[in-house]
Amino acid sequence: MSAIEVILVDKNDIPTGKMEKLEVHEKGLLHRAVTVYVFNRKGEFLLQRRAASKYHCGGLWSNTCCGHPFPGEGTQQAAERRLREEMGLSVSLQPVFEISYNMPLNNGLTEHEYGHVFFGITDEPPVLNIEEADAWRYSHVGELQREMAADPDRFTPWFLYTLSQAIAHHPAFIAAE
Numbered sequence: 001m002s003a004i005e006v007i008l009v010d011k012n013d014i015p016t017g018k019m020e021k022l023e024v025h026e027k028g029l030l031h032r033a034v035t036v037y038v039f040n041r042k043g044e045f046l047l048q049r050r051a052a053s054k055y056h057c058g059g060l061w062s063n064t065c066c067g068h069p070f071p072g073e074g075t076q077q078a079a080e081r082r083l084r085e086e087m088g089l090s091v092s093l094q095p096v097f098e099i100s101y102n103m104p105l106n107n108g109l110t111e112h113e114y115g116h117v118f119f120g121i122t123d124e125p126p127v128l129n130i131e132e133a134d135a136w137r138y139s140h141v142g143e144l145q146r147e148m149a150a151d152p153d154r155f156t157p158w159f160l161y162t163l164s165q166a167i168a169h170h171p172a173f174i175a176a177e
Helices: 021-027 075-087 141-150 157-169
Strands: 005-009 015-020 031-039 045-050 065-067 093-104 110-121 133-139
Touching (some): 005 021, 015 021, 021 110, 031 075, 031 093, 045 141, 065 075, 075 133, 093 157, 133 141
Parallel strands (some): 031 110
Antiparallel strands (some): 031 065, 093 110
16 A cells, blocks of 8 residues: 555544554544445445455445545545546535544454545446456445345445445435335
């Protein structure tokens, strides 16, 4: 992984410094992040399976994309950038809610993030960056919830957590099954 700096924040998302991304995850420090959920016009979630080569959670299904703003970059710009970089999509994104979580991962790293969650809608198929994701699919919320309940180890920990928050915070984006 290249030496990319992320923005350290306090519990109110006020910047407190910057640090290399891997070190932040090793130390479990709170930092700013973006999470993107894209839906098609039928209300289905666009999911990605993280590339097996990712430094954590490789091979697991997750939300459309995630990432970290660079120092000096806004969350909207970071969300749009990561969507283009990971999924090859340029979609109008709307900020929906903010969420904080602290999740130890199975490889000794910790996702301790203050996340800005964005939603967007498109019927365009993604063009995957194979260094980021190796598969994609659409899923209705009910189907996804059943899969997560039956086999949660197939999904990233933050996706398991943020999906329920996404449904609770903005059900208008979720079409009936």
